[in-house]
Amino acid sequence: MIKKNKFNPELHELSEFAKALSHPARLAILEYLAETKTCISGDISDYIPLSRTTVYQHLKELKALGLIHGEIDGLRVNYCLCESTISKYRAMFDEFAKRIESAGIKCEVKTKKKCI
Amino acid sequence: MIKKNKFNPELHELSEFAKALSHPARLAILEYLAETKTCISGDISDYIPLSRTTVYQHLKELKALGLIHGEIDGLRVNYCLCESTISKYRAMFDEFAKRIESAGIKCEVKTKKKCI
DNA sequence: TATTTATGTCGCAATATTACGACATATAAT
């Protein structure tokens, strides 16, 4: 039902990045991976206050976008940040934000008209 | 069912910003408002390839976060970007991204182990 | 070999999002 292919592919890609960051658990996972360079999968599940299955699902979403990846080490999996992909999306966002912010004069409630 | 209050309020707030940007229609709206300083509501509906009702819903979400606001002008409503709120969230995101990116060494597939 | 352990998969329920038509309201124009 989602009509995303009606939009500019660049905006679509940026929206996918934003969606990956749109849940606090996923932000917390990224933060945790940044702090602990060891990045053992099980530790993430312990750290995040959600069930292991749910955390696993969030990990899959981050992995699908390439923001993290996992390295199998016997029984364990070490997940870690993928700096290059993160930088790529960060640059994409910066470019967008700059365009939005440097747009010159906006209304900013300067008139006495009723606002909503 | 969403267990967002289990997380750090800062991460929660950032995730709300990301969610607002997680649909290409909303990104397109922000872009359009940045380009056209006039920002007439009806024009937005014409520009975005979705029904007026749907566009209106997206506008409401952006408005709820304070990223845009509308000024009633008779029959029309002029929507426009709210630079201060956008800057606030942008700074929040930058701070987060910096923490993630400057985390030092990550694995980046340096070993010969199987990756997923 | 049997058991433990860490991860992965499946299916399901609850909730949220997306999209839109039909209708309501309120201002402007005729």
Added chain:
DNA sequence: ATTATATGTCGTAATATTGCGACATAAATA
């Protein structure tokens, strides 16, 4: 006053997300 116009509201259907328990798999260990 009537009509046209722009925006707002409601209900609803389709789909996506979130969360989790139960089970499967595969490696390490006893």
